[in-house]
């Protein structure tokens with residue numbers, strides 16, 4: 001669903017991505033982890049077409065949607081308008097199916113998005129991406145600044161959409177432990193390069209690099 | 221008392237022209253971050269075309285609509301020149317609009333000559349609360365009210381209008397969600413052309429128009445628009461109307477030579493008061 005080949009991205013003279021290969025297959029849930037400034041957001045921005053590759057190829061199959069880092073809502077518009085604008089590329093702009101997945105949003109539908117709490121805003125950001133009825137969804141920093149309970153809820157929703165509707169997911173997370181719990185495969189990005197990739201359980205057991213992102217107390 | 225009301229009505233009418241030019245500036249700025257210096261020229265194109273079309277025997281109504289269409293096309297061309305190349309910085313695009321405005325002088329003089337032209341407008345007088353007023357003044361006020369109502373409904377009630385606001389509110393998010401931001405910017409220039417064209421068509425019967433009339437229009441339009449941080453069309457309406465009325469009162473009771481100066485001083489005072497009241501640089505893009 002996502003194919004990235006030898007991708008190089010530069011901001012001016014700085015190289016943010018330096019020959020990255022990555023693949024997400026149909027129905028897969030894949031984690032992308034790495035330290036700050038590794039180039040994770042740059043990768044998904046390239047998938048969205050916001051950033052242009054200097055060389056290499058990126059392609060997505062089916063409908064691609066992206067929950068950007070830091071929520072990035074239309075603050076002056078209502079929650080429902082934010083959701084409906086997520087459906088720009090599809091004909092069905094009825095947000096009911098998203099209210100089904102994220103029922104809290106229905107009660108907030110008339111509120112100005114900019115006036116919501118951080119967690120509520122993140123729910124709107126996820127809902128807005130789901131409005132595009134994506135075949136593949138990239139989520140950039142799902143857990144950033146959110147209470148664990150909300151993160152759990154959102155992750156559960158994503159897993160359900162993945163299992164029940166076959167939506168492929170590329171999950172970018174600082175919290176690698178969480179990402180490894182729900183994803184089958186993972187890529188570890190460092191300074192613009194993939195340093196390790198593989199099945200999550202093996203990575204968690206075997207790789208010192210991956211272990212570094214899982215924090216100290218990981219039981220095998 | 222009668223004189224006062226008469227001044228107010230004529231001030232409202234000319235202020236409507238400023239408001240329309242100002243809202244054209246807002247339409248482009250809120251989506252692109254570009255101050256479109258060709259905005260006054262759109263109005264001049266509207267006014268001069270209306271005069272030419274009427275001179276060619278085209279009926280009232282049709283001539284004016286055609287003139288607005290020409291202004292919209294000029295808006296589209298300006299947008300393509302200013303932002304047609306992807307990734308053009310707003311500051312660069314601003315300079316291009318300035319250049320388009322100057323280039324337009326040459327074209328306008330070549331096509332229409334350099335003598336001011338006027339159009340007949342709606343003839344005759346009528347009485348409002350016992351005060352004799354020009355019927356064209358009332359027409360200008362009525363048409364402007366309808367245009368702003370339509371603009372408000374478009375921006376707040378339609379999907380396309382909300383997408384325009386979304387581009388203004390968060391261009392990055394707009395691109396991420398797949399809204400074609402570049403095309404929306406082009407659309408904003410066309411909208412600006414329409415608003416400018418309507419202004420020109422309405423003002424031409426009030427003030428004879430020549431190729432360089434854009435200067436007064438853009439100065440007043442900008443003063444009106446900057447009240448709302450260049451992002452709020454309804455504030456531009458209030459600002460334009462206020463400016464027109466103050467000018468008419470100054471001309472009526474004081475010295476007509478000072479009308480623009482006084483109006484701009486008033487505007488500056490309002491801006492300073494506004495800035496003191498809301499010191500943050502946060503930009504609102506509500507309508």
Ligand SMILES: Nc1ncnc2c1ncn2[C@@H]1O[C@H](COP(=O)(O)OP(=O)(O)OP(=O)(O)O)[C@@H](O)[C@H]1O
Nearest residue numbers: 011014016034035036037038039040041042043069
């Ligand atoms: N708009 C930009 N202009 C210039 N450099 C940029 C820009 N965006 C990102 N960078 C640089 O590119 C590199 C990768 O940044 P990116 O945001 O992709 O990292 P990230 O992995 O998402 O980090 P984080 O975990 O902090 O979100 C960094 O060195 C960053 O400074």
Ligand SMILES: [Mg+2]
Nearest residue numbers: 040041042069
């Ligand atoms: Mg990031």
